Amino acid sequence: MIPSTQQLKKLKAKYPAGSVVKLLTMDDPQSPPAGTIGIVKVVDDISDILVDWENGSHLKLIYGQDKWEVIK
Numbered sequence: 001m002i003p004s005t006q007q008l009k010k011l012k013a014k015y016p017a018g019s020v021v022k023l024l025t026m027d028d029p030q031s032p033p034a035g036t037i038g039i040v041k042v043v044d045d046i047s048d049i050l051v052d053w054e055n056g057s058h059l060k061l062i063y064g065q066d067k068w069e070v071i072k
Contacts, residue, residue, distance in 0.1 A: 002046055002047075003046070003047045007047070008043070008045065008047060011043050011047055011049075011063060012043045014070075015040050015043055015049055015070070016040070017040055017041060017042055018039060018040065019039070019040040019070055019072070020037060020038070020039055020040075020070070020071050020072035021037070021038050021039075021040060021049075021051060021061070021068045021069065021070055021071065022035060022036070022037055022038075022068060022069050022071050023035065023036045023037075023038065023053070023061075023066075023067075023068050024066075024067035024068055024069060025066065025067040026059070026061070026066045026067075027065060027066065028059060030057070030059060031057075031059060032053045032054075032055050032057050032059070033055075036053050036054060036055055036057075037053070037054045037071070038051035038052055038053040038054060039051065039052050044060075047063045048060040048061070048062055048063070049061040049062075049063065
């Protein structure tokens with residue numbers, strides 16, 4: 001589902017570029033392990049959160065599906 005303009009604006013404000021996140025769970029066989037730290041690059045126009053993970057992965061977080069917490 002594509003988010004409304006207002007929902008997207010809120011997500012971009014909540015997860016600005018440079019935010020540090022910790023992965024809790026991700027339903028993807030290629031996912032980094034739980035506890036992996038990453039830096040948010042951008043929230044794209046369909047609300048996916050692109051992250052550079054400390055293990056070199058670049059998998060995105062899917063809002064409403066994956067679980068993570070902001071640590072900085």
